[in-house]
Amino acid sequence: MLKFASKPQSAALAFLVAGSAWFLIGTLYGLVAALHLMAPELYNNISWLNFGRMRPIHVNTVLFGFVATTLVGCAIYYVPALLRTRLWSERLGWFSWLCWNAAVLSGPTVFPFGLQQNREYTEYLYPFKVLIMLAILTLIVNLTLTIAGRKEKTLYVSVWYAVGALIWTAGVYPIGNVMWRPQTQALPGLVDSILLWFYGHNMVGLLLTPLAIGIAYFVLPRVTRAPLYSHRLSLVGFWALVATYTQIGGHHILQAPIPNWLRTVTVVGSIMMILPVFVVLANLWLTTRGRGMKLWGDPAGRFVLAGTMWYLLVCLQGPLQSLPSVQAVTHFTNWVIGHSHIAVLGFAGFIALGGMWHMLPLVCGRKLYSARLVNLQFGLLLFGLVGFFAVLTTAGLIQGHAWATGETVYVVLPSLNVYMALRAMLGLFIIAGAAVGLYNVVMTLRHGEPLEPAALEAEPLDAARAGEVSP
Amino acid sequence: MKMTPALLIIGGLLVFWSAVYVSVILPWETMPDDKSAAWMKWTPDEAAGHDLYIRNGCSYCHSQFVRAVDWADAGAGRLAERGDYYEQEPAILGTERVGPDLSQEGGEHSDDWQRAHFINPRNTRPMSLMPSWEFLGDEKIRQLTAYVRSLGGKTAAYRVARQDKWHAAATAAWKLGVDKNVDWLHEQVPAVWRPMPNPYPATEAALQRGEKTYQTFCIGCHGPMGDGQGPAMHYLEPPPLNFTVLRRHLVDGKYIGGIFYYQVMNGITGTGMPYFKRELESEKIWDVSNYIEVRFLGYTDATLSPQGIPAAYEPAWENTFKPPSATGESK
Ligand code: HEM
Ligand code: HEM
Numbered sequence: 001m002l003k004f005a006s007k008p009q010s011a012a013l014a015f016l017v018a019g020s021a022w023f024l025i026g027t028l029y030g031l032v033a034a035l036h037l038m039a040p041e042l043y044n045n046i047s048w049l050n051f052g053r054m055r056p057i058h059v060n061t062v063l064f065g066f067v068a069t070t071l072v073g074c075a076i077y078y079v080p081a082l083l084r085t086r087l088w089s090e091r092l093g094w095f096s097w098l099c100w101n102a103a104v105l106s107g108p109t110v111f112p113f114g115l116q117q118n119r120e121y122t123e124y125l126y127p128f129k130v131l132i133m134l135a136i137l138t139l140i141v142n143l144t145l146t147i148a149g150r151k152e153k154t155l156y157v158s159v160w161y162a163v164g165a166l167i168w169t170a171g172v173y174p175i176g177n178v179m180w181r182p183q184t185q186a187l188p189g190l191v192d193s194i195l196l197w198f199y200g201h202n203m204v205g206l207l208l209t210p211l212a213i214g215i216a217y218f219v220l221p222r223v224t225r226a227p228l229y230s231h232r233l234s235l236v237g238f239w240a241l242v243a244t245y246t247q248i249g250g251h252h253i254l255q256a257p258i259p260n261w262l263r264t265v266t267v268v269g270s271i272m273m274i275l276p277v278f279v280v281l282a283n284l285w286l287t288t289r290g291r292g293m294k295l296w297g298d299p300a301g302r303f304v305l306a307g308t309m310w311y312l313l314v315c316l317q318g319p320l321q322s323l324p325s326v327q328a329v330t331h332f333t334n335w336v337i338g339h340s341h342i343a344v345l346g347f348a349g350f351i352a353l354g355g356m357w358h359m360l361p362l363v364c365g366r367k368l369y370s371a372r373l374v375n376l377q378f379g380l381l382l383f384g385l386v387g388f389f390a391v392l393t394t395a396g397l398i399q400g401h402a403w404a405t406g407e408t409v410y411v412v413l414p415s416l417n418v419y420m421a422l423r424a425m426l427g428l429f430i431i432a433g434a435a436v437g438l439y440n441v442v443m444t445l446r447h448g449e450p451l452e453p454a455a456l457e458a459e460p461l462d463a464a465r466a467g468e469v470s471p
Numbered sequence: 472m473k474m475t476p477a478l479l480i481i482g483g484l485l486v487f488w489s490a491v492y493v494s495v496i497l498p499w500e501t502m503p504d505d506k507s508a509a510w511m512k513w514t515p516d517e518a519a520g521h522d523l524y525i526r527n528g529c530s531y532c533h534s535q536f537v538r539a540v541d542w543a544d545a546g547a548g549r550l551a552e553r554g555d556y557y558e559q560e561p562a563i564l565g566t567e568r569v570g571p572d573l574s575q576e577g578g579e580h581s582d583d584w585q586r587a588h589f590i591n592p593r594n595t596r597p598m599s600l601m602p603s604w605e606f607l608g609d610e611k612i613r614q615l616t617a618y619v620r621s622l623g624g625k626t627a628a629y630r631v632a633r634q635d636k637w638h639a640a641a642t643a644a645w646k647l648g649v650d651k652n653v654d655w656l657h658e659q660v661p662a663v664w665r666p667m668p669n670p671y672p673a674t675e676a677a678l679q680r681g682e683k684t685y686q687t688f689c690i691g692c693h694g695p696m697g698d699g700q701g702p703a704m705h706y707l708e709p710p711p712l713n714f715t716v717l718r719r720h721l722v723d724g725k726y727i728g729g730i731f732y733y734q735v736m737n738g739i740t741g742t743g744m745p746y747f748k749r750e751l752e753s754e755k756i757w758d759v760s761n762y763i764e765v766r767f768l769g770y771t772d773a774t775l776s777p778q779g780i781p782a783a784y785e786p787a788w789e790n791t792f793k794p795p796s797a798t799g800e801s802k
Contacts, residue, residue: 037569037600041593045603052528052602118525119561147476155474164483171487175495186561190553193564194498198491206487235472242483246490255538256564257553262498328540332568399568408543408750409571413598414687 002094008086009363011093015073016356016363018101020441022065024434025108029058031431034424038417048112056116056123057107063121063203064132065104066434067348071211072100072139074355075162077363078218079143082159083150092142100135103128117185119192121200122177126185129177136173140166157234161214164242168206172199193253194262201249208348210241212311213280215355216304220288223301223358229286233279240276244269251322255331263324270322277315284308299374303354306382310346314339329404334419335396341388345430350381353437360441366448373440377433384429391426395419507554509624520618523611525563532601534565535574535622543749546575549626570601575623578630581638584743585616587706594691594703595743637741645709652709653720660733665722667729668775671754672788673761681762684755692743697767707743714767718795721772725794728772731760770795 004010035042036051043049080087087093106128110116116123124132143163147155176199178185178192186192221228228234250258250266285308288295295301317339321330330336357374361367368374395416402412472478513521524530536551551574556562565572580588584595589612592599604612620631644655657665671677685693692711694701699713721727735756738746747756764771770792774781 036602040600040602044591045605047606050527050602050606052531055531056528114526116526116528117561118528118530118563120531120566144476144480155476155479157474160474160479163479167480167483168487171484171491175491184560188558188560188562189504190556190562191499191502191504192561194502195495196561198495235474239482239486242486243490246487247494249494252566253564255540256536257551259498259502262494265493328538332534332566336566403542403568404540406542409568410596410598411543411750413600 002091005094006090008090009077011087011090011097012073012077012359013363014094014097015069015076015100016360017441017445018097018104019066019070019073019352019356020434020438022061022069022104024431024438026058026061026066027427027431027434029054029061029108031424031427033058034420034427038420038424047114050112053111053114053116056118056120057111059121060107060123061104062349063208063344064100065107067208067344067352068211069100069104070352070356071208071215071348073363074215074218074352074359075165075211076139076143077359078214079159079162080146081362082152082156082218083147084152085146085150088142088145088149092138096135096138096142099131099138103131103135119186119196121203122185122196126179126182129173129179129185133170133173133179136166136170140170156217157228157231157238158214158218160234160238161210161217164238165207165210165214168202168210168242168246172202172206175199176203190257193256194250194258197252198246198249201252202246204343204348205245206242208344209245212307212348212351212355213237213241215351216280216284216308219300219304219354219358220284220295220308223298223304224288224291224294226287226289226291229283229289233283237276237280237283240279244272244276248273248322251327254322254324254327267322267324271319273315274319277311281308281312299368299371299378300354300356300358302375302378303350303357305354306378307347307350307354310342310350314343314347317342329400330396331400332403333396333399334392334416335400338389338392338396341392342385345381346385346389353377353381356441360444361448361451364445364448365451365453366444367451369440369443369448373436377436377440380429380433380436384426384433387426387429388423391419391422395423502553504557505554506557507552507624509549509552509626510554510557511621511624511628512558513621514617516614516617517621520614520616520621521559523607523615524618525561527604527607529573530563530565531567532569533571533573534568535562535572536564537572537574541572544571545579546572546623549575555624570599573619573622575627577620577623577627578632578634580745581634581741581743582616582620583707584745585619586612587703587743589615590706591702594701594706595745596688597691598687634741637739639741641709641739641741649713649716650719653712653716656712656734656739657720657722657730659739660730664729664733666726667732668726668772668778669728669731669757669760669764670778670782671757671761671773672785673765673771673773673790674786674788677758678762678765680755681758681760682766684751684759685762688747688750689759693763697763703743709742711743714763718768718770721770721794725775726772727764727768728757728760731763732756735759765792768795 032049032054033051076087076093103124106124110125111123115125143166175195178187178195187195248266248269250262251270254263254266295305320326321339357368398415399412537546537549539550541547587594588596589604591603591605592601621627644652690701692701692703693699693714697714699711701711704710717727736746736748738744761771761773771790774790
């Protein structure tokens with residue numbers, strides 16, 4: 001019974017497939033939300049299509065469903081692969097998969113009934129939060145025991161990030177969801193916001209970011225067949241990330257009545273974030289130096305490369321918008337929604353997709369059904385996302401500057417209409433990209449040409465590990 | 472430095488948990504948990520409304536704190552304080568303003584306005600992006616309204632009491648009949664504003680601007696014909712004013728501009744009629760007054776005397792309108 005669940009790498013594959021499916025589902029809900037903001041009478045007064053209920057489905061499904069699921073799928077493939085072993089238990093991996101995806105599924109099935117928690121990113125109901133914790137804890141057990149049974153002594157940097165992401169999230173998640181108070185999953189009073197935004201910020205910073213960086217460290221050296229530029233920079237980047245990222249959740253509530261010292265820590269920390277970001281990017285880009293065309297020519301490599309560029313943009317925008325004088329205009333506006341999309345889709349999502357297209361053949365033992373479809377998806381997503389960024393940033397500046405000169409929120413609404421319409425339209429490209437991707441995954445599994453077993457084993461990992469010996 | 476499993480896991484956890492100490496535990500321990508002067512305990516209805524607010528995701532569009540830089544929307548001027556959120560669980564501050572901040576919403580509008588608005592926000596706010604909540608049913612809309620009344624604590628309670636007081640007075644006046652109601656309304660307008668003409672010429676361009684303002688702000692209540700038959704009328708008591716009856720209520724047989732300006736600027740607290748002084752600057756109010764006068768009264772008092780030195784930009788324009796007779800017939 002359940003033989004498929006003990007097949008090597010089947011858990012990783014399950015995560016990747018689920019991620020691709022959530023990508024399509026989650027973005028469709030994004031469209032439902034976007035259409036409401038474009039034309040509020042389009043499906044008015046229908047409880048299960050109400051904006052306040054659809055938005056959290058979109059956000060949670062793309063964040064936990066698409067991006068995080070795909071990233072975890074890649075991690076549970078590359079960790080054992082880099083350690084020349086197998087995942088400690090495929091069945092336990094499937095158990096994590098089940099818990100995780102049941103929680104994600106609760107979004108579209110429970111939120112439409114007006115049952116949700118409403119603190120951003122903590123909307124899932126309590127039982128599903130428990131499932132997420134179970135998934136995280138079982139993944140930790142699985143990876144730790146995989147490491148314990150490793151045949152390769154050195155831990156490559158991608159492994160650090162995968163383990164880090166999980167052990168930190170195991171702390172961030174219960175704190176942010178106030179899991180010791182199941183009645184409300186919140187603390188009374190203003191202090192709740194501090195916990196919430198410590199969490200909200202670290203969900204992207206200590207879960208998505210390290211998992212994505214881990215993939216970049218894996219894919220880029222392999223595609224370019226170049227040794228990692230510097231071991232020392234990897235170390236600096238890793239420790240600086242956890243030391244800095246954790247301190248800056250307060251920049252989401254900078255203008256709320258939180259203590260002043262916390263504001264200062266937050267703003268200074270946000271600017272300091274430039275350090276871990278640039279160290280990592282420098283390390284990655286110097287690794288691929290002189291081999292850019294090779295990277296660009298590889299469909300998966302292209303995704304990861306573009307993801308690192310989005311990372312740069314996100315992390316230039318991030319410190320900028322943590323400055324109080326900038327936030328006076330940008331906070332509360334669509335500018336932040338622009339940041340969220342280039343961050344979660346551009347940076348973490350692009351790298352997750354690059355990782356998936358790179359690893360899917362290794363995981364399922366078949367060549368990609370179509371590299372051209374991967375490139376098509378890349379084009380669709382890039383076009384949609386660049387458009388999103390432009391449109392939302394513009395809309396945000398219009399809102400922010402109008403408010404700052406004394407206009408009310410209502411008066412500015414008509415000027416936003418064209419941007420809301422453009423956003424919905426551009427969303428169609430992203431959704432098309434998700435559909436193309438899902439099709440490609442399914443066709444790969446059903447019709448992809450089998451890979452030579454040799455290609456699966458020894459060859460692929462040497463290039464990446466070569467980095468261990470350089471400085 | 473070589474990364475070993477022990478260093479990775481123990482080191483990673485150490486750095487992480489010390490950060491938790493600084494960013495979470497320290498503020499949690501040191502932030503006083505006290506009430507602000509404005510804080511008030513929720514009634515069961517208000518708490519039920521807060522629950523609905525949470526479960527329906529109102530906070531994705533509404534924030535609940537006023538900042539120093541806020542200027543125009545409700546509550547501007549009273550900065551949020553830590554103690555405003557005492558005992559609220561969860562206190563949802565919000566990160567986006569698709570709609571306005573609600574932390575000081577209590578008493579901004581009459582309860583019937585809130586109900587008309589919840590049933591369909593386009594009733595009272597034609598360009599609104601807020602979803603309709605009619606599907607929640609009457610009882611839940613009542614709870615939401617109770618919650619919204621409470622927003623702002625004691626500062627709101629003061630405004631709410633004012634709404635309730637004038638609501639009683641306005642409803643009583645409305646029950647006396649259409650004309651007595653208008654008399655009552657005009658008695659409330661300070662005497663200096665009453666015999667005052669609209670100082671701006673009612674040029675075609677001005678009327679077009681006025682029409683735009685009317686459609687963006689007024690049409691849901693006063694209706695496309697100015698007869699008070701907008702979709703909100705089913706929910707408002709007193710109902711939106713039918714402008715055409717004002718033909719027989721001109722001050723001294725000719726003035727109405729000053730009353731319009733005052734009423735639009737200030738609103739009629741206690742009724743659905745909101746104040747617009749934050750959204751419409753003076754020219755827009757005069758323009759929409761001219762629009763209402765010309766379109767729905769068939770008459771305007773624009774540029775009648777007393778008039779000062781005309782503004783520099785005013786074009787040559789002559790008022791050829793004749794006041795209607797006291798019975799409301801055009802002369
Ligand atoms: C995988 C791709 C996507 C990701 C990762 C993503 C992620 C997110 C995130 C994290 C937010 C929350 C933003 C915040 O609260 O600051 C959000 C909001 C939103 N997204 Fe997406 N999104 C994606 C695709 C789309 C698409 C295709 C559409 C539209 C067709 C869309 C429409 C929206 C809308 C309307 C909101 C709510 C904005 C608001 O409240 O004003 N998203 N998305
Ligand atoms: C240098 C690093 C970064 C800094 C300093 C930074 C800074 C900020 C700031 C100040 C905000 C709040 C803006 C406001 O509400 O006015 C914000 C929001 C956000 N950031 Fe970043 N950011 C960084 C990197 C990232 C990354 C890497 C991701 C995702 C992988 C990300 C995802 C988000 C999301 C989703 C939000 C919206 C939160 C919400 O309101 O719902 N950020 N960021």
